[in-house]
Amino acid sequence: MNYAKNILETIGNTPLVQLNSVTKEVDALVLAKVETFNPGNSVKDRMALKMIEDAEAEGRLKPGGTIIEGTSGNTGMGLALAAIIKGYKCIFVISDKQSKEKMDILRAVGAEVVVCPTNVEPDDPRSYYSVSKRLGEETPNSWYVNQYDNPSNALAHYEQTGPEIWEQTNGKITHFVVGVGTGGTISGIGKYLKEQNPDIKIWGVDTYGSVFKKYHETGIFDENEIYPYITEGIGEDILPKNVDFSIIDGFTKVTDKDAAVYTRKIAKEEGIFVGNSAGSAIKGLLQLKEHFTKDDVVVVLFHDHGSRYVGKMFNDEWMRERGFLEEKITTAADLIRNHADQPLVSVKTEELVSHAIERMKKFKISQIPVEDVNGFVGSLDETDLLRSYLQDTYIADKPIKEVMGAKYPVVKMTVSIVEVSKLITKENQAVLVDLENGNYNIITKHDIINAI
Secondary structure, rough: OOOOHOOOHHOOOOEEOOOOOOOOOOOEEEEEEHHHOOOOOEEEHHHHHHHHHHHHHHHOOOOEEEEEEOOOOOOHHHHHHHHHOOOOOOEEEEEEEOOOHHHHHHHHHOOOOEEOOOOOOOOOOOHOOOOHHHHHHOOOOOOEEEOOOOHHHHHHHHHHHHHHHHHHOOOOEEEEEEOOOOHHHHHHHHHHHHHHHOOEEEEEEEOOOHHHHHHHHHHHOHHHHOOOOOOOOOOOOOOOOOOOOOOOEEEEEEEHHHHHHHHHHHHHHHHOOEEHHHHHHHHHHOOOOHHOOOEEEEEEEEEHHHHHHOOOOOOOHHHHHHHOOOOOOOHHHHOHHOOOOOOOEEEEOOEEHHHHHHHHHHHHHOEEEEEEEEEEEEEEEHHHHHHHHHHHOOOHHHHHOOOOEOOOOEEEEEOOOHHHHHOOOOOOOOEEEEEEOOEEEEEEHHHHHHEE
């Protein structure tokens, strides 16, 4: 009988699949190493098991111990699977930008999950780097994994993934393209492949808000390049020891929008349901297409599964809110698409200014139309309110009709976005849209900017 003695024995030997549609403009054979076939649905299963086994052999991880790690989700899943089989507890620290699905999956396999803010410096005590390190120091009989600097990370790919790709391509691979986060995947695979053939080119895919590309090209760690980004699983605001820049031939950067759009394209055009970093990798590969010829064999690695991004990249509303959804926006009706089903928030002339302020706070809006029994007669916005407050600190107790500005223009749903844009000025902060059923909606500068 042919069976695995436990789930860990199913790690590795993932398929290499030819891409046909999303890479049709590339003049080369493009093959995807689909790592979602690992039991934890990501490439991280390989290094998670390797790091645990090496820590056990070296006595750093003892029976009944607790595994502690900062993770974007996938490494945590790999560690959790191994911990279940081997009898360890897990505490994972994750940043709040990661998908809810990732957090829920980690809890589903028995891990304790600690969520930290994304938009803080790496050495900030609230960062997921700092919190995971602190928990490792404070928790009895624990082992802090530190995948960023743990050499077993890259070694797993040197021993497993690299040889698989070499064997599957019969040694014909000419280029390897992959997103870079901890650096273990690109460094381990790249080292093995270059040992077999030094002419193989190793390309890393970076994201805007990360330091890798500039550091590789100039040796400068530019803190001005560090800012929050949406793309998950790649890019860093630190230089992990696992990133061996000497092995990498170059980097290309991919925007958050392109990463999200191409994540969806892979699913719809290739039938391969993969995650956010796969979208980055494919867009990066397309940006590098001038480096490939018809005789080349290009391997791109898909890190993880699309099920972890159902509430994000595969959700139309999430994509639309960020301006990532490729929709044609030409009319007023298109501009209000995101909130067309939400009732218009307004105030009455005889209400107090304090009521308008409360409503603006509750609904997180900065302008509000004013009505009386005959219809719209005025407007309020936060700039007017601030100006009025500076003149009269008791303004909150006055009727709205005493401080309101001019009423907003009203347009039909078919009016063009160009005409709507002309109506929004310094003096006029919004436009009302007649929904032709007795109801109205509102277009603000925010809607125009999202459309742009």
